[in-house]
Amino acid sequence: MSSRTSExxxxxxxxxxxxxxxxxxxFMTLYEREMxxxxxxxxxTIVSPLITATLYLLIFxxxxxxxxxxxxxxSYLAFLIPGLVMMSVLNNAxxxxxxxxxxxxxxxxxxxxxxVPLGKHQILWAMSIxxxxxxxxxxxxxxxxxxxxxxxxxxxVLPIAHPLWLGFFLVVGGLSFSKLGxxxxxxxxxxxxxSAVGAFILLPLIYLGGVFFSLENxxxxxxxxxxxxxxxxxxxxxxxxxxxxxxxxxxxxxGVSLAALILFxxxxxxxxVTGNYQRW
Amino acid sequence: xxxxxxxxxxSLVKDYGSLRAVSDVSFHLERGEIFGLLGxxxxxxxxxxxxxxxLEAPTSGTVExxxxxxxxxxKVTKSLTGxxxxxxxxxxxxxxxxxxxxxxxxxxRRRNGDRIDYLLDRLSxxxxxxxxxxxxxGGMKRRLLIAKALVHEPKLLLLDEPTAGxxxxxxxxxxxxxxxxxxxxxSILLTTHYIQEAEELCDRVGILxxxxxxxxxxxxxxxxxxxxxxxxxxxxxxxxxxxxxxxIKVRDLPEGQGREMILRIPAQREVGELxxxxxxxxxxxxxxxxxxxxxxxxxxxxxEGV
Numbered sequence: 001m002s003s004r005t006s007e008x009x010x011x012x013x014x015x016x017x018x019x020x021x022x023x024x025x026x027f028m029t030l031y032e033r034e035m036x037x038x039x040x041x042x043x044x045t046i047v048s049p050l051i052t053a054t055l056y057l058l059i060f061x062x063x064x065x066x067x068x069x070x071x072x073x074x075s076y077l078a079f080l081i082p083g084l085v086m087m088s089v090l091n092n093a094x095x096x097x098x099x100x101x102x103x104x105x106x107x108x109x110x111x112x113x114x115x116v117p118l119g120k121h122q123i124l125w126a127m128s129i130x131x132x133x134x135x136x137x138x139x140x141x142x143x144x145x146x147x148x149x150x151x152x153x154x155x156x157v158l159p160i161a162h163p164l165w166l167g168f169f170l171v172v173g174g175l176s177f178s179k180l181g182x183x184x185x186x187x188x189x190x191x192x193x194x195s196a197v198g199a200f201i202l203l204p205l206i207y208l209g210g211v212f213f214s215l216e217n218x219x220x221x222x223x224x225x226x227x228x229x230x231x232x233x234x235x236x237x238x239x240x241x242x243x244x245x246x247x248x249x250x251x252x253x254x255g256v257s258l259a260a261l262i263l264f265x266x267x268x269x270x271x272x273v274t275g276n277y278q279r280w
Numbered sequence: 281x282x283x284x285x286x287x288x289x290x291s292l293v294k295d296y297g298s299l300r301a302v303s304d305v306s307f308h309l310e311r312g313e314i315f316g317l318l319g320x321x322x323x324x325x326x327x328x329x330x331x332x333x334x335l336e337a338p339t340s341g342t343v344e345x346x347x348x349x350x351x352x353x354x355k356v357t358k359s360l361t362g363x364x365x366x367x368x369x370x371x372x373x374x375x376x377x378x379x380x381x382x383x384x385x386x387x388x389r390r391r392n393g394d395r396i397d398y399l400l401d402r403l404s405x406x407x408x409x410x411x412x413x414x415x416x417x418g419g420m421k422r423r424l425l426i427a428k429a430l431v432h433e434p435k436l437l438l439l440d441e442p443t444a445g446x447x448x449x450x451x452x453x454x455x456x457x458x459x460x461x462x463x464x465x466x467s468i469l470l471t472t473h474y475i476q477e478a479e480e481l482c483d484r485v486g487i488l489x490x491x492x493x494x495x496x497x498x499x500x501x502x503x504x505x506x507x508x509x510x511x512x513x514x515x516x517x518x519x520x521x522x523x524x525x526x527x528i529k530v531r532d533l534p535e536g537q538g539r540e541m542i543l544r545i546p547a548q549r550e551v552g553e554l555x556x557x558x559x560x561x562x563x564x565x566x567x568x569x570x571x572x573x574x575x576x577x578x579x580x581x582x583x584e585g586v
Binding site: 020022277 | 387
């Protein structure tokens, strides 16, 4: 940018010559950073959730569910696989964005995002897609393990009834929970607070959202209460995508899922403007 | 769209709740100069830098970088600015090279290996490129912050206490590097508590106290205008002292070595002129020493209001 003249003085290119900042490269860099971050701790981010999902499949799907048959004639394992896949996607998408922000607050590098030319939309989408990517990777591995168990039990591969609906709910669910992790991490004042939200709010919502049971088996009171759990719609949407049947109308599931995505997106954007980037 | 004034701050006010950290501050930076913001802790130095890099929004007033308002077009101002924060950062998961690659990418430079190699080499970090930050010494972490600030070739560099907690050797090499950056045409604003180093390095300084800019000017001119020279005349035994309005102290030297007169004169005044005025017998003067005023004296005078 600068050159030395024959007299030894320095000529500097006029600031008018400076190129404008590209939009895509900063976004891609943050997305790449999010990916590299979870790949650096692969045992914690991929292997550990995989072991958990495998144990669920083995204990609930194969051992306890071995004797249960669905009205459609499918095994309980077929019912469980889509629920566990979605649980993996939601959990890991949330964990990725929230832990990225929380660890950035702890190390002090979250402030970097304020002094570089990244806009709030770029930050949010990079983090959301980073979380979605991790969620989909763990979800895919859970699905493959589930298929192995299913093949061992049933002698056939569990077919996917509606691949487009499956993709829709996986992406919308993963993005939603990834975005939800952003405000929770921004507004938390310690690691404990983020863990508490995960353990006492999100995990119960996921478990009570129909991963392991059908809504039809619940007492009418709890069935009515469950209608207010947004996770129910994500899980039933994925179940519809795989099995072609679900407890909830697919149109309603899609509508609630999209509404949740928009709500979490707006809340996350707000947190990026008002949240605290400073080091703990 | 852009002009040639790296920083122009006009009537800046920054409040934190009921605390006014910056009170109606206005100044500008000239292109290619090193400008020092000096003052005690809590004077408002970091608050001003924080508004420049948009870590904090001004309560009122305007802050412009190369003529662009930082609140209206922050992406442009950020792309022109390199910022070295006061606090060290850990960057838990990544090594030195990865950190620089990411930081470069945030500015739209995703394939910037040559610049990264250059900075690693120039800041003596090349052999530590694959170490995590926690494996680096405090000085190396400080140099990494500087490399991050420079990785996108900014036109303006903001250094907030870049040598805090750094040993004398590294301090000296960092200041040398800053002087070289100035030589390459970069405009630099820095804050520091090492006043002697600011005196050697800064073309101009501004002195802040309680959020207000107390004085601003060329470093040499400020020193001249705000300080005095102390002239010590060592007289031979038997010589008598002379009464003068500039005389501040007379003391007897041990073992009959004579006496010492200490006179304080304005920084602009010449010693020869003083001697003529004293009208002393030169033969009775054994030695003359002059202690010049420095930036620390000027700073103390402004802060203490004496």
